[in-house]
Amino acid sequence: MRQQPDGSPGRDAGHTPSGLLLVLVLATLSCGLLTPRTQPLAANTLLLAIGTAAVALPLSIGLAVLLFRVATPLRSVWIRLLAGLLFFPLYLHATGWNAGFGPLGWQTIWADRVGEPWLSGWKAAIWLHASAALPWATLIIGQSLRRSTPAEEAAALDTGARGVLWNVVLPNSGGAILAATLWIVATVSTEMTISDLFQIRTYAEELYTGFALEPSGAAVLGAVLPGALALGGLALAIALAIQAHTAQWQDRQTSLGSPRLLPCPWWAACLAPAIFAICYLLPVASLIWQAGVRRSGWSLAAASHQIATSFSLFHRELFWSVTIAALAATLSLLLATPLAIAATRRGRGRVAALSITAVGLATPGPLCALAVLWLLNRPGLALLNDRTVAAPVLAITLRCLPWALLILWHAFQTLPSTWIEAARVDGAGRLRAALRLWVPLRRESLGIAWLVCAALAIGDLAASILVMPPAVETAAIRLFGLIHAGVREQEAGLGIAILVVCGALAALTLTLTRFLRDGRRFD
Numbered sequence: 001m002r003q004q005p006d007g008s009p010g011r012d013a014g015h016t017p018s019g020l021l022l023v024l025v026l027a028t029l030s031c032g033l034l035t036p037r038t039q040p041l042a043a044n045t046l047l048l049a050i051g052t053a054a055v056a057l058p059l060s061i062g063l064a065v066l067l068f069r070v071a072t073p074l075r076s077v078w079i080r081l082l083a084g085l086l087f088f089p090l091y092l093h094a095t096g097w098n099a100g101f102g103p104l105g106w107q108t109i110w111a112d113r114v115g116e117p118w119l120s121g122w123k124a125a126i127w128l129h130a131s132a133a134l135p136w137a138t139l140i141i142g143q144s145l146r147r148s149t150p151a152e153e154a155a156a157l158d159t160g161a162r163g164v165l166w167n168v169v170l171p172n173s174g175g176a177i178l179a180a181t182l183w184i185v186a187t188v189s190t191e192m193t194i195s196d197l198f199q200i201r202t203y204a205e206e207l208y209t210g211f212a213l214e215p216s217g218a219a220v221l222g223a224v225l226p227g228a229l230a231l232g233g234l235a236l237a238i239a240l241a242i243q244a245h246t247a248q249w250q251d252r253q254t255s256l257g258s259p260r261l262l263p264c265p266w267w268a269a270c271l272a273p274a275i276f277a278i279c280y281l282l283p284v285a286s287l288i289w290q291a292g293v294r295r296s297g298w299s300l301a302a303a304s305h306q307i308a309t310s311f312s313l314f315h316r317e318l319f320w321s322v323t324i325a326a327l328a329a330t331l332s333l334l335l336a337t338p339l340a341i342a343a344t345r346r347g348r349g350r351v352a353a354l355s356i357t358a359v360g361l362a363t364p365g366p367l368c369a370l371a372v373l374w375l376l377n378r379p380g381l382a383l384l385n386d387r388t389v390a391a392p393v394l395a396i397t398l399r400c401l402p403w404a405l406l407i408l409w410h411a412f413q414t415l416p417s418t419w420i421e422a423a424r425v426d427g428a429g430r431l432r433a434a435l436r437l438w439v440p441l442r443r444e445s446l447g448i449a450w451l452v453c454a455a456l457a458i459g460d461l462a463a464s465i466l467v468m469p470p471a472v473e474t475a476a477i478r479l480f481g482l483i484h485a486g487v488r489e490q491e492a493g494l495g496i497a498i499l500v501v502c503g504a505l506a507a508l509t510l511t512l513t514r515f516l517r518d519g520r521r522f523d
Helices: 011-032 038-068 075-085 090-101 106-110 121-145 150-155 157-172 174-190 193-197 203-209 217-251 266-291 300-313 315-343 348-362 365-376 379-387 390-413 417-425 430-441 443-459 475-485 489-518
Strands: none
Touching: 038 075, 038 121, 038 157, 038 174, 038 203, 038 266, 075 121, 075 266, 075 489, 090 106, 090 121, 090 193, 090 266, 090 443, 090 475, 090 489, 106 266, 121 174, 121 193, 121 266, 157 174, 174 203, 174 348, 193 203, 193 475, 203 365, 266 300, 266 489, 300 315, 300 489, 315 348, 315 390, 315 443, 315 475, 315 489, 348 390, 365 379, 365 390, 379 390, 390 443, 443 475, 443 489, 475 489
């Protein structure tokens, strides 16, 4: 329980029980409104989320400990690679693993299992979701592990390094582990790419395949309402986890310090590269292999030619992907900047920012698409809906806005309060302070937020596939349509082209982050 300096309970202490009660009420209402049609959807969504968390969480906790609390060789390199993996979309993970273990994968052909490939059904969906969630969960937990409590760790030294880890370090990171768990549940529950690819009927997948084409508005409302209530409970749980985790470290910030790294045994030194090789190097190598497969066998020249020609063969799809991503990232930044500035002050601005972030993270992509279709389905907006890319830009913006808001909120929160007070004393209004103080002093963070949103937009499929205008097709939609039948050389080449684009965005973002950390400024 959070307390005031005088020992009385703080305001946050009463909010958590009431918030948890509201979560239970929303969950009960959503269960009571389930119909025979939606009950299997809810059960499959829950099972997929639990299975993904059961695989991803142990790997994430172990990898976070290795990279943030153990003197693992090349740990800074592995952390940068892990951060770069955040930019690779879910369908790209599916393409890479499909190239190796799908219907036409090299392992499937080598093992003579063309009729029953390893990458199929529930195990494929759980594994792909887990491998995509691993970088996110590891970094969420790792950021908490970086914060040490020297007094508590010193008191537990008599139990040895393992005792410090189990009795102090991991319990103190319980809030981050909970946040990572909620993140996994939210992404699995709101994503339809993998469930549609492997024919698992989940709530988000059913929105994509069935409810989006439902002619009756009442039927759509009846189908969406239970899931909307459940997602509302999930959004509230995310908000409570963020608030509780922030309050925990605010109460103890005076005792925080840099952690002392534990010694690294030989087996631990091999574990981090093994995880990276199995989870990420293997699917990339499978893509390269598939790009060079011909009837006469595999050829390096054929692979190089296929990769090089993919940029010209799919130039229209790549052009629309980059254009829509740039517009959505810019719009997300324009909306997130004033919200993030307002969130730095306690009150309605912070509540609004927290609500937008939580609801945005918990909303399925197809539901964002349905909202945009409802908004633009007006007599005077037909031209805007059919002849421009406004619909996909708006749908993707709804998905990117929470991330831009989180990044800028943290960036603006770190501005020295004395500078802000000085600007207010000088009579600077909100607009003038934003243009002359907030934005110039955090321009690198604005650049990072834009690049992150652009990468998320390029990787989006769930929100944009239902609202794309005629004659416009992004690389994500083209690749998603092709990999249902297996990954051949053209699909592998397009996957590698998208990999190069996402890798370039990741490299630019990491470079900006390094400049920001070092306190440098561009001229």
